[in-house]
Amino acid sequence: MRPHFYYFSFVIASLLLFPGFGTALSAKKPVKLNIAPQYNYGKMAQALPEKNSQSEVKRLNAEAIKLLGANRSEQALQTLQKALLLTTDTGQRWWEAVTLNNIGRVYQKQGQYSQALKSYEQALLINRELGDRVQLGKTYSNIGYLFDIQNRPDLAVFFYKHCLINREISRLVPAALEVDPDAYSITVAQTYRTLAERLLRAQRQISQAQRAMDLLKVEELQQYLLNVPGNQRTAKGIEISPEETPTKEKLDQTLDNAVVLGKELTKLRQISPERRSPQQKQRIAQLVTNQQQLLDRFNDFINSPQVRSQVEQINRTARRQNLDLESLNEIRDNLARLPQKAVLVYPLVLPDSLELVLVTADSPPIHRSVAVKRENLNQTISAFRQALQTPSQNAKKPGRQLYDWLIKPIENDLKQAGTQTIIYAPDEQLRYVPLAALYDGTQWLVQRYSINHITAASLTNFNTQPESKLRVLAAAFTKGNYEVRVGNRKFAFSGLPFAAQEVQSLATIIPGTKKILDDAFSLAATVPQLDDYTVVHFATHAAFVTGRPENSFILFGNGDRINLRDVANWSLPRVELVVLSACETGLGGKLGSGEEILGFGYQMQKTGARAAIASLWAVDDGGTETLMTAFYTLLNSSKLPKSEALRQAQIALITGKSPTSKQQNGSNNISLAVDGSLNHPYYWAPFILIGNGL
Template sequence: MLLNLRYVNLIITVFSLLGFGMVYPEGKQVTSNAKLRYDYAEKAQASPNNNSQLEIEKLNQEAIQQSQQKRFPEALQRLQKALDITREFGERSWEAVTFNNIGRVYQSQGQYSQALKSYQQALVIDKEIGDAVRLGKTYSNIGYLFDIQNKPELAIFFYKHCLINREKARLNPSALSLPQPDAYSITVAQTYRILAERLLKQERVAEAQRTMDLLKVEELEEYLQNVPGNQRTAKGIEIVTREKPIKQKLEQTLAQAILLGKELTTLRKISPQKRSPQQEQRIEQLVLTQQQQLEAFNKFITSPAVTAQVEQISRTARQQNLDLESLNQVRDNLARLPQKSALLYPLILKDSLELVLVTPESPPIHRTVAVTSKNLSQTIVAFRQALKNPSRNLKTPARQLYDWLIKPIENDLKLSGTQTLIYAPDDQLRYIPITALFDGKWLVERFSVNHITSASLSNLNTPNQSSLRVLAGAFTKGNYQIKVGNRQFAFAGLPFAGREVESLAEVVPETKKLLDDAFSPKVTVPQMDDYTIVHLATHAAFVMGKPEDSFILFGNGDRVNLRDVATWSLPNVDLVVLSACETGLGSSLGNGEEILGFGYQMQKTGAKAAIASLWAVDDGGTQALMSAFYATLPSGKLTKAEALRQAQISLITGDWKVSHNKSTAVSDFSHPYYWAPFILIGNGL
């Protein structure tokens, strides 16, 4: 495609985003990796023979900066120069990148037809070279283009193709971690979130549930990187019946364009000086034919017949008669659990909270709650602050959160007979325990709660080992200073941790104790997989930032960070307990990715589940809860999730029994500060 700069529109089109609450990026374009920066001098030194690629990168980067400054003609000139270089040196991947950026410049001016043509040129190249990652991102650009034109059905169709290609690529996770150039309107995670939002707006709840599930996998990828998919994630999302004619036409168009593109590439490898008149004529013919094919597809998808077809999609999909294999797998998982269980997905949007509930017997249930993300965040912060102070009354925010998160689905839970909530929290909801929501009773008095990272990555039905064997480590004395980035943390020994381990050993005779200096990574980690439960009565911190910033402190002062945890091999371990964790350190809450990352890393070790705390608890209260938990667990009559629930209820009611309870500084542990922070992540059986 050649750019005709005479037709560049210098008038900036200010368009209204008629969305469903999603905040789109403003002022700057978003890359797939916000930390990515290009250092051209360093690259030139490392690759002295790659000057053409460096020049293409530089021209693209400068063009985007000029576009952001509304200097559109200069931006297009640079991109045309970059395009010429890509063709001269056969840089096909960068040719696609450049076409994406040309599309973004046209899009910024409101020249949507020109933008679509450029994105399609990128699509053809990405498809030809088989780059599923960039292909998915180009589909996202096209989806976004239709979204800002208020064409939600077409936006959904192309966003889905981003998801489909991304999930295929996830089977080779190293490809997802490669640096990506700035050539895309929104991040992949934003694409998933917007797609879920658009689907929910159309009451296409089964498809939205699938998208929300895979969003959590993508969030893990953004935080940890190299998160592998599996056969369940690789299935992506279903293209529904009324979308299939568009898909068939798209695939046919791309296949034809790729055939022309391959011939075109071969001819362009011949230098212009050496081409014959016939070859020049053939190049012109191929370019024209390819453009005509893409234009024909554009006319097809905007034709009255197809427009009427896609407008029928939402009405058909609302009937929930989709044959979504992934949804059926989730339902089957739920149906085989010993307690009646339901899967709850909240999705936080700018102007609403969306709730999706999946039960074994019915189609996914969707409820919209009219609360802004700002108000929800303020209530979460107020609730968490009250939870962490046992002298404060927290029932006001606890009731409000109950009204937002549980009351809209209260009747659905009752009708389904739900006993266990399998919970996949979103964003800042990861920092609070829903067990402490209140409506006259604490939620824990009604339901067991089992957190998961993603249903697509979780096996909820693997049974436990028949007998309990515990490896218990404790940090009881000493002081350690830990520096993470520019922050300094001071950790003192936990006097009650020793008693916690002693109480555990009394209940489970097959318990091996490691205290203080003997409780080191070198001694502890190699032994873990010989036991069914690994209990670590020590400090752990899940810190916003990088996975390397979050850590578990051992009794000898050594620490293991979140990335190191993933190297552990614990396929025989049913449960890892960290009884003195802290999350949300710092002046403000993030999006909880460090908690999501911890759950996934523990899962990656092969351990079936983990118990961790959302804030550091009075260690006398921790001892009381853990003693109550282990007093119930060995019977084998209760699941881990139900045993934790019963232990928490025993602290509420005062029925907990600890032989040395008179030694505790506090005897009343009924405030949620003591029992609510402990959450179970993973397989709750």
């Protein structure tokens, strides 16, 4: 018996596009967020006794999800119907929407797609009435996924876009993203990834796919760090195509009527059944009938020849369209302003392919697809890392394979663009390997291009010019032994013998460098000084560990340590560059999806620092001292951007020759003693620059 289940079946799939929630946002007006705080579950739970109806609703939903996971869908449905009765009887609208989403998931798993859609639509309307864009976006994702599994990529893309649009507006108030009930078929990050895939494959909308790929990285940061704020660039979301506009207008018209009916029905339902007058009971029945008629008309509409022809039109015109022009032109303008010819490269790792998107300053975005399974890609990444970290191994073979997958498909495009710098936004386990160490059969990639990593284009300012005068604080952990516990694991760290020499060399190159060693290199004494300098150099251990941000840390010379989450509390608006010269990833041999590396780049960026250099594995500190000497010599005596100075220093170790830099007034030969035995990428490749490379 389901007395309340269809009360909101009018919820019109027309909610597909209700006013203001599906439109592309204008950059000229600040985006405002409307979140109804009274529906924040965390606050409600504190205000109510533990054994109340809300706790019971939450328990029933959790029990149903377990039953669904055990393939006991009928029992799951019965459990959810109990929860739904409780929510409708007590007016718990937020939990009613959660329960309806879970009911939709049960019907979806049973293959009852029309019933699943009705349930999702009911949840959608409640989210709309509550002004809860976060849950609204996730419900859109559920509907998108429902159409995806029915092989309707057109409607899947449409709904996935609405998930992204609402999510990015919500990101302006990141605390709103914390409430996260388990009521959704896929995660938001999976939604963004799938949307990018569908835009590339089904609709060939490359610029929109690049936008989804960029915002995917912002969402990954949110999942890892929490409370990651958006900005006016992220809040623009993604555009609705012109071919989708007629559908939107039709649905908006239906929605206007549905919202009015829904509000009246909600008001009548607040009256207990025994106190309703005959007229009120009749009106409720009439409203439910009207709502069902709206829903039926909508379902007929989305399957009509008119909508089908619009989908065909999208596929026909996709090659000629360039949607999200505003976001794309902003990126192009940033690339055009860089002193070296730069391009932006996004890889997207999918289960059965690697999708590459290349953005240049002068041409439409370029898409190349590479047939490689994620499993094979990750195996090659693991083999490459092992070879890179072992000087006795040949890293060229796995480096060549990754080159063939990542660079060769866009090799001609890079040449045509006159590329000098690759701005790289790696995905998943690609974050664990340096692009600079890919091998083309003749030379390493760094010998052809500067490499500049970024978190996301929408979070990065490419063109902030550095101060001309370097002021350096150099700190080192040179002696002593400390033990660090990460979860149930212990790691022992000893002082770095060459660190003192590394700091002294830096002070010789850049007079006035402030040196801090060992016990003086403490958290309390060091951090307050950082923003007095343009370069902060730490020759000490740091580790990027999979899992929570609290697992990753920087070790100070006196044994203090700071975790990755707390680094964001530093204030470094005058710092151009933070260098960690002895850090590592994959501690304990475990590789995740690289969120800890993405998170490090973002946390440093959040401090106000323009860029950071870090290493991807523990490096021989003698080789590090040589590389850093070359890097700072170039940075101090030439007009090279940071990314190019790092490149020239790496080439010096590869060739064993002193680097040559070119100043504005002519050439300048920099004389350095470079050890030719440091040419293996173990010594020079781990260092990546993240952020503004100027």
